[in-house]
Amino acid sequence: MKGRRIFGLFLVLMVAGLALAACQSATPPEEGSGDTTGDSGGGEEFVFGMILVGPKNDRGWSQAHFEGGQYVEANIPNSRMIVFEKLNPADQPEATVEGVVDDMVSQGATMIILTSDEFEEDTVGAAEKHPDVTFIMASGDDAWADGQNAGVAPANVGNVMGRMEYMKALAGCAAALKSETGSIAYLGPLINFETRRLASSVYQGAKYCWENYRGNDAADLTFTVTWIGFWFNIPGVTLDPTEVTNQFFDSGADVVISGIDTSEAIVVTGQRAAAGESVWAVPYDYEGACDEAPDVCLGVPFFNWGPAYVGITNQVIDGSWKQSFDWNGPNWANLTDKDTTAVGWVDGPALTGDAHDNLHDYMDKLASGDANPWRGPINLQDGSEYVADGQDATDPQIWYVPQLLEGMTGPSQ
Amino acid sequence: MNTRTFLQKIWPSVPILLAALVITLLLLIVSDNSPLVTYEALWTGSFGSADRTLSTLAFWVPLLLCSTGLLVTFTAGLWNIGVEGQMVMGAIGASWIALRLSAANPAIPGWIIIPVELLTAMGLGALWAALAAVLKIRGGVHEIFGGVALNSLAIIFTNYLISGPWQPPEGGSFRGTQPFPQQALLPLLDPSRFSPLSLGLALLALLAVVLTLRGTHWGLRLKALGKNLRGAFILGVSSEREAILAMMFCGALAGLAGSVRVLSWFDSLRQSISGGIGFLAILIVLLAGMRPLWSLFIALVFSALLNGGTIVQLRTQLHSSLSGIIQGTLVLFVLLFGDFDRLFGPNQPQSEVMEVADE
Known part of the structure; x- marks a missing residue:
């Protein structure tokens, strides 16, 4: 009797799957719908990941990073950002830094920006697992030679912060x-x-x-x-x-x-x-x-993370990036210039x-x-x-x- | 079993599952996303590779443990909303042993430390559940309200511990405690967060619950209690004792689930360690209509949905709430079509209680 029930569940799922497939074949393939391989002509695509602790439209910390990523996309041809929002155990108990990083790498990301203090410890493990990927940890200090955690970060981890x-x-x-x-x-x-x-x-x-x-x-x-x-x-x-x-x-x-x-x-x-x-x-x-x-x-x-992220991305693309701790200051001449001030x-x-x-x-x-x-x-x-x-x-x-x-x-x- | 009764058995699960799929399908089409890409990403994210499968299994374990515990409380007619807090207390118990006993005495091997951690977790979870039960029985506080209050208390206690006495030496970041020593962690199937031991315990617990509810005197009394409190009392079932025991049983399993979270999924006590897993387990048991094997599978489906959701977000850049929408749709349809008589026995005719008592 139990066996039949399980069989029944499978049956239900199979029927549902078939129904979906039928719907699908009736729908013509849409353009731009999650195509992950296309590069828009000429040059190799550069994919970078952006992991946010809050929603990308929080009108605060996470949105500032997200807009920094958009600034990279706008200023570096053939660059594409993949975003993961709300990575925190209250919103998504099933997600971990390690898991999201693995997924991003499998999606072709060669640079991953992590934007919360909360991710710092897990970043070290993820960076050791993916030595060919560059990890940029915003607000952390693991890559700072003068810092209290000097030597903690592997060579493929860098830090960036603004002089707030x-x-x-x-x-x-x-x-x-x-x-x-x-x-x-x-x-x-x-x-x-x-x-x-x-x-x-x-x-x-x-x-x-x-x-x-x-x-x-x-x-x-x-x-x-x-x-x-x-x-x-x-x-x-x-x-x-x-x-x-x-x-x-x-x-x-x-x-x-x-x-x-x-x-x-x-x-x-x-x-x-x-x-x-x-x-x-x-x-x-x-x-x-x-x-x-x-x-x-x-x-x-x-x-304003855009300029720093563009600088780092360019270095990663041309291979000149080296581990560093960037604590970027303001452009005093114009504190609202989104192209220069951090x-x-x-x-x-x-x-x-x-x-x-x-x-x-x-x-x-x-x-x-x-x-x-x-x-x-x-x-x-x-x-x-x-x-x-x-x-x-x-x-x-x-x-x-x-x-x-x-x-x-x-x-x- | 003939076809007719078989259909009766699986009703209303079919329309609920189908409706959830159709509604998400519509949402995807309306929002200009390809359903095929989305569902494919969902699959890749849940079972597409060994890594992902192990991750789905690892997240399945605490869900399974909590829903197994809830089978018992629901059978006894109790709404153990406090399962979330019981999980948190279990996590605290396991962390306490790992941080205070194991870190201070690295010489104690894992095969001693781990059982102590798990038992402490189960004990604290059971204690927390007993509190809710006592509040209900002695204080007249409905277990839902008591449970909600105890959930908050457990979360506040966690926050106090990680920002206070258990904060890492470099200062409180409010994220969690420092990592536990290696020997205090559950052995993992490398390179994942999946501990086969924990799944074994969860399946064992489910088996024990199935056998208890089916074949023991205690199981029968719980059923009587759940079907009709007054009737059970008249037939000589001590409602207080059974209720407390049922709650404690569930609390122990929830506590075990909490210890699995800290000892395998994470390696330290974190803020909001339960993250709604307990609430999700309630939904699973309701969806399964309290049938143990169904809850086993539905828990797996939910774990897959949630794990797949991360890939969906990355591939399609769809809002991360998609899995939430699927879950929400399921809840909605359970409420619309759900067969709640199974859960709320008191409305049933007295004769059924007699049937139960005669079994």
């Missing part, structure tokens, strides 16, 4: 220029080197502008960091960013700077402003993030008058080196000296900042 610190300093500066209460809040994701580095950069920018343009004492600047627990809201797991933002305003802050991937901070700020409050926000990650509530938006720091800043509609002019003055000073958010004296949150007076922090000091800085309120670990 500067843009975050601009975000902090804009907040300090605009704040009336002298209380600024930072909506942080989770705690690690990268997020401590960025939160601290925001504070350094805020402190500089608070002292130098507003003529105030740094002791009067309140800077609060709340970590929600992840890059975006997971109900029941992270703190709710909407609630946290409301709490910021309820406790006296009037500018909120977002460090998370999603847009709750600016949305809430827009609502509070609509109710008559004088509050502002600085979103993150995506150039168009101000659109959510333009009237309260002071500006957006964003990543990180950028767009002024928000709410950044007006003196605040606008002062921010651009600070920008010029950062460009010339007159100002540097990572110039001493810098003390850590526990009061110990981190960078001596007048000295500029080294890259490893900036990358691996062990705590938040003195003057910031919020947990470091």
